Amino acid sequence: MNCMRTWLILTVLMSGGAAALADGVIVIRLSYKVILDPVDGSLPQGFTDSDIDQAIDEMNDFLETFGRGYRFVRVDPIQRVGNVGGFDRPNPSHYFGINMLEDHAQRANMQADALQFPQPYQWNQNAVNIYINEGNTGGTCARPSEQLIVIGGSSSGAGWLHLHEIGHFFDLCHTQGCSCGCCEADQTGECHTGPGSDGIADTLPDLACWGRDEIAQNSFSNDYLDLPSTQREQVDDVFLNIMSYHRSGCGQGAAVARLTEKQLDRWTDTANGPRVATRDGRTYFVQAGAGGSQNGSSTSPFDLVAEGRNAANGGGDIVMIRGGVYPENLIFNSPMTLRTPRGSVARIGQ
Numbered sequence: 001m002n003c004m005r006t007w008l009i010l011t012v013l014m015s016g017g018a019a020a021l022a023d024g025v026i027v028i029r030l031s032y033k034v035i036l037d038p039v040d041g042s043l044p045q046g047f048t049d050s051d052i053d054q055a056i057d058e059m060n061d062f063l064e065t066f067g068r069g070y071r072f073v074r075v076d077p078i079q080r081v082g083n084v085g086g087f088d089r090p091n092p093s094h095y096f097g098i099n100m101l102e103d104h105a106q107r108a109n110m111q112a113d114a115l116q117f118p119q120p121y122q123w124n125q126n127a128v129n130i131y132i133n134e135g136n137t138g139g140t141c142a143r144p145s146e147q148l149i150v151i152g153g154s155s156s157g158a159g160w161l162h163l164h165e166i167g168h169f170f171d172l173c174h175t176q177g178c179s180c181g182c183c184e185a186d187q188t189g190e191c192h193t194g195p196g197s198d199g200i201a202d203t204l205p206d207l208a209c210w211g212r213d214e215i216a217q218n219s220f221s222n223d224y225l226d227l228p229s230t231q232r233e234q235v236d237d238v239f240l241n242i243m244s245y246h247r248s249g250c251g252q253g254a255a256v257a258r259l260t261e262k263q264l265d266r267w268t269d270t271a272n273g274p275r276v277a278t279r280d281g282r283t284y285f286v287q288a289g290a291g292g293s294q295n296g297s298s299t300s301p302f303d304l305v306a307e308g309r310n311a312a313n314g315g316g317d318i319v320m321i322r323g324g325v326y327p328e329n330l331i332f333n334s335p336m337t338l339r340t341p342r343g344s345v346a347r348i349g350q
């Protein structure tokens with residue numbers, strides 16, 4: 001009997017084959033570009049090259065706490081795109097001073113230009129393409145319909161913000177609802193009167209203007225400090241969520257650091273689906289007693305560890321075994337990584 005108590009179970013390395021990624025890490029490739037000022041060719045204010053790797057380090061620290069085996073790797077040099085005099089489309093410098101948060105038409109234009117003219121945009125079709133400009137006050141990215149991320153120079157070292165935008169890239173909405181943003185001073189409009197849906201089962205209802213007590217009162221009819229620890233954790237999962245607006249700027253200054261298990265499931269399915277080109281290796285889910293059609297996604301998991309094992313390719317793949325009992329006698333003859341979600345216990349064997 002093999003009892004596994006932590007979310008990182010073991011890395012199975014057998015048959016002497018060299019694993020492509022020895023410690024069972026799924027790499028997500030990032031390609032960063034910085035847009036030059038069309039007036040004088042200068043860089044966006046606040047940007048330095050070292051900001052980018054600092055942000056990637058910060059993001060990888062977060063990914064480590066999420067326990068899914070993902071890591072970001074910057075695959076290209078930080079390219080300069082655009083040039084002096086490039087005021088007009090499709091020159092990338094056209095987008096130097098534009099705040100993409102407020103100008104959706106320009107966002108669509110930039111994506112169209114980048115896809116049509118990949119060379120001047122240094123487009124990497126096998127990576128997440130992230131552009132630094134001066135006009136953005138934060139970052140922009142949308143869910144899988146959009147292909148690029150734009151981050152303002154003043155945020156170029158803010159790893160949590162890069163991760164927020166990459167969260168959108170992997171199909172995550174804001175916790176307070178997909179189309180809701182900042183807590184506005186006048187607190188009017190539907191994003192301020194009732195929680196919207198993020199389509200994620202384990203995030204409590206949320207409004208951007210809410211603090212911990214408001215989230216707690218709405219879900220549990222009690223103040224945060226009067227809740228048992230399991231419910232406090234649920235409140236913190238939202239209040240400290242990377243995809244929330246409780247951080248600085250337009251929020252309450254919360255030190256956002258979390259994604260929930262269901263958010264990570266959505267991320268994983270998206271990484272295996274529409275964003276497949278950006279990563280190496282994939283995750284297969286296994287859940288004891290799962291029925292229906294089983295393809296190893298988070299919503300249609302396999303019911304046997306053996307099926308996850310059979311689907312996984314030697315080297316880079318992860319079998320994510322949800323909590324439960326799996327009375328299987330298993331032989332592993334190729335390298336793969338077995339994990340359980342955070343806080344779950346899976347028991348394999350007779």
Ligand SMILES: [Zn+2]
Pocket residue numbers: 164165168174
């Ligand atoms: Zn956002």
